[in-house]
Amino acid sequence: MGSESCSVVFDLDGTLVDSVYQHVLSWQEALEKQGIKLSVWRIHRKIGMSGGLFAQALLRETGTAFDSAAAARLQQSHLEAYRRRLQQVRPLPGAKQLLAYLTKAGLSWAIATSGPRESAGPTLEVLGVSSGVVVVTRDEVTHAKPNPDLFLEAMRRLGATATNTVVVGDSIWDLLASRRAGAIGVGLLSGGYGREELEKAGAYRVYDDPADLLLHLDELGIRISSPS
């Protein structure tokens, strides 16, 4: 880390909002509508990766190829299925407190998600982020995670450098993308991955959830000069 203060870039689903399992079952429902059967745990491990790579994985695992019209239909069915499950989606413990603490301490932070704006919107509402917050969604970059584009764009908007940025995510796609962006990656168990999966993908530290991270900011080298 350089001498200026740190920035933090957060993933959204499974990192700040407890929405992964609802997304997983919504994808299962959408895939079945197109005649594709895929075990739920395999869908879980693909949440947060780019749609293009997801389609490549589907081709390998199920033999089904997707043209852009089929991909758009799939996206639309998923969105409908997810909206039906939204009432069960909650902010993760400590998420609001962590963001409020960082803001109060004068550290800059942003949210960067592989989801398109349409699907990230309702989830951001659950979290209750104000309009001034930097949020980068799928639509705003060329490639989603595990490419570094989303995190690099978030850093650009924050005026942050990679060496002074901590990326926090719950999936291996977040951690791969953070490595490619040159930032320190931190994993959270709140998306349902195992600790070792996240460590193997490059997590410098793994915490339970945002509440647990808030208790350990010092371990990340995040200096709070005047926390109030």
Next chain:
Amino acid sequence: MGSESCSVVFDLDGTLVDSVYQHVLSWQEALEKQGIKLSVWRIHRKIGMSGGLFAQALLRETGTAFDSAAAARLQQSHLEAYRRRLQQVRPLPGAKQLLAYLTKAGLSWAIATSGPRESAGPTLEVLGVSSGVVVVTRDEVTHAKPNPDLFLEAMRRLGATATNTVVVGDSIWDLLASRRAGAIGVGLLSGGYGREELEKAGAYRVYDDPADLLLHLDELGIRISSPS
């Protein structure tokens, strides 16, 4: 392994049937009805453990104590919520083929689940097991997993010894219970745990799902004398 042929005892949810994520969200719904908020990943990691231990974990993590009436209400709400999600529950890839193969090869096998008969019933229907199959449910033993009772009772009914039994499960509770029963434990990723979590809990091998296990029976020392 002794010189007689092997027996196999399977867990049900996440091991033979793709039902874990539906159970997880059903528990979340049931807990919220009683005013208890628990992150979904924490519920996931408790699926398959005994209800009594689940209640102890809830007391530690949420501060809520359960009397037997509250526990019964919780169980009932979960069952209702799970029934609504049953239409999305499928057998895991290879599950039916694996069981049919073992039967054809003359090996004895059974199913042992921490779920009560009432909740296991619909899941067994999804799998389509015949009435002659040995199935041990929560109601039939003193303690559920990770106590060894369920697996020991299954072995007793099969006339099998622990040293000739392979236990197959997707959760760490299955693996702890298999160790306490003195049997070899094998893990499956199809319940959504990470590989290393299962290995650390004592899995001798970890496979993706029943289809992958069927391809590797030789690695478990399961001798098929006359497979047809």
